[in-house]
Amino acid sequence: MDTIKQLQWRYATKKFDVTKKLSAEKLNVVKQAFNLTATSFGLQTIKLVIVEDKTVRQSLLKAAFNQKQVVDASHLLVICVQSDISTTDIDNYYKNIKGIRKTSETILKPYREDLVNMMAKKSVAQRQQWSTNQAYIALGNLMTVCAMEGIDSCPMEGFLPQEYDRILELDKQGLKSVLLLPLGYRAADDMFSELKKVRRPINEGVIEI
Numbered sequence: 421m422d423t424i425k426q427l428q429w430r431y432a433t434k435k436f437d438v439t440k441k442l443s444a445e446k447l448n449v450v451k452q453a454f455n456l457t458a459t460s461f462g463l464q465t466i467k468l469v470i471v472e473d474k475t476v477r478q479s480l481l482k483a484a485f486n487q488k489q490v491v492d493a494s495h496l497l498v499i500c501v502q503s504d505i506s507t508t509d510i511d512n513y514y515k516n517i518k519g520i521r522k523t524s525e526t527i528l529k530p531y532r533e534d535l536v537n538m539m540a541k542k543s544v545a546q547r548q549q550w551s552t553n554q555a556y557i558a559l560g561n562l563m564t565v566c567a568m569e570g571i572d573s574c575p576m577e578g579f580l581p582q583e584y585d586r587i588l589e590l591d592k593q594g595l596k597s598v599l600l601l602p603l604g605y606r607a608a609d610d611m612f613s614e615l616k617k618v619r620r621p622i623n624e625g626v627i628e629i
Contacts, residue, residue, distance in 0.1 A: 428617060430567035433574045435610035436492040442603060446569060447495065453565040457558040461535060463513055465505050465551040466558055467595055469498040469588060483583035484600065489574045493602030498584060499558055500595040501551035504544055510535050555598045562601060576600040
């Protein structure tokens, strides 16, 4: 598949075909892509909530300023961050490394201690922002993977996170919503799908040294 062709095909879908649904296979690709997203230190302090239930999504619509993609898409992805990062999170991460790679404790210990110290020096707000930075990496990765898979998407910051947290009861799971990504297939009459992309010439946006 031509990567550039698919990236040119991708656009922020304004109108989804409500009759088309992602297959289980396509949805599994999305899940795997999220899980394989690069994160700083590989710590994965982000989570993905997939909302398919139309009734639940209808309750979320107003908190997304009535943007219909939330309801009309096949699935709504809510990218979340942990409310905080604890020493236990870091310990569990290094236990996972040890279990999968069989890396010795002697090698892992100094790296674990450095990460614990780094996080301890940050405020809760700074740790949340650190995780939010990872969420944007995940968003970009998911959008690219979806384009390659022929799945339409629409990245959205325009919503009320506190309302989403309340309705989806994310706070009970120690999570905070930061980004939305409705997924599905574009409607045949979405005029935006035919518009040419507006981008600067490559030599204005890319500096080669």
